[in-house]
Amino acid sequence: MLEVIEPGLFSTIQDEGRPGAADLGVPRGGACDPLALAVMRELVDCREPSTVALEMTLVGPELVARETCLVGLTGADLGCQLLPEGRAVPPGTTFVVHPGTTLRFGEARDGARGYLSLAGGISCERVLGSASTCLVGGFGGFGGRRLATGDVLRPVRPRLMERDGSLWPGRISGVVGGDAPRVVRVVPGPHAEALAADAGALLGSTDWQVSPSSDRMGLRLDGPPIPMVDGGELLSLGMVWGAIQMPPGGQPIVLLADHQTVGGYPVIAVAITVDRPILGQLRAGDRVRFRAVTLDEARRLRLVAGAVLRDAARAFRASAEAHRADKREEPRPT
């Protein structure tokens, strides 16, 4: 188990979320980088109904081990160091910590969100089939609030596995390196016709800048105002993660995992599901560019991404098996 010494800038318990409760007005929630969570499930060999992880935003926490446990890290690199030995641990691997070891995280070098979990899950409040923290409803995770000093991350069923600490053989997050604008692929939204004639081209050719007022509900984007033929408010309709809403004023909002279940602004485009991890790793000041794809292309990309993840999982499990076999052959100490 790990005790929280410093909670970090904004850390919450998240899993795959509760999409089944949207008809109650409950945001779906869940990890903003679903790729990082899917990798985590494999890394720590999660056998619980959902993959419960700590989502750490921009500046990570400081945790101290009180009992031996196996920790997994994915997502953005928040510069995790094990003290007092001073060893740095990158995301995409697992490691064992013993009582007294401190895990000190720093600032994200790139991307926005890192994830930590334990073999055997993290014990916390489940509501409506999910452990995800619902901030607006005040439930799930640790009492529906962000992580605080004194909280304890305790496995549901403590389990130590033999893992050789090998790195995940594939992508572990939606973090995109380099200085070029991040490319997010989109399909037309249900209100694309509300755009003025040349607005679609403007939307696609602009380097949008992520505003500091973004959060888990949505990314606010700064750029040239997008002219709308009909920018009026609509009757409330169900919303989806990735919807690009156009409020009056023409500054788009891209909805993220904690988005409101319904909204009344026109939706001009929708980011495709396979690019949700990229959205979840954008930070204030990042530039983002939208590229239109067809629905069939979106589906093909999603199927490919699923296959790539399964292949990586197979390779990782095989390497873990080989490690265990090696261990069995070692002579037992007498």
Place this chain on the structure above:
Amino acid sequence: MSIEPFGDEALLITLGQALDPRINRRVHALAARVRRDAAGGRGPWGTPVAGHASLLVPYDPARASPAQATERLARLLDTAWEEGLEEPRPGRLIELSVRYGGDAGPDLLAVADRTGLTRAQVVEVHASVEYDVFLLGFTPGFAYLGILLRHPLVLSRREEPRTRVPAGSVAIAGEQTAVYPGATPGGWHLIGRTDAVMWDAQRDPPALLAPGDHVRFVPLAP
């Protein structure tokens, strides 16, 4: 009526552009059909999300292409139309006691001023209507209630939304009224407050109101 893609894992059915209880009842009847088709894993559907005059229907892209999902949903709607859309379950009538005005309803005076009514008349009008629950959305358990059409209380939202509205606040905006289940930001006009618990995550079901229910506000003596 139209069916169109809403991203690569949902379809949107639009039934109209008006805030109309009859259209909204059709939305919920269709939602019930979709849930039935999904039961037992037959249809590829996730939980449908009702709007005022639309239904968002998520689907699993691993089980259906956009074309296949659209076709199945269109067939489902055709059948529903042919068989006639049954009325949703008979709703309950739920009465909510409200303290109007004062600290409980800080906007009551402004609403009275803007509508040319006295405070007592605003309360009388608001409490005289039996409202339909159109949908739950915005925050957990937040029920959009209507309709105040043909009443003089139709005001646009506040220009400056409040960053924090107390839980239980009874509010109006446009042709609708609602109770804020928890302390959240809010842009509606606050005219009163109720002690009813609109949302309790530990309760089953957690939301006090469900689509199809009817709501009446009962003024408490000041």
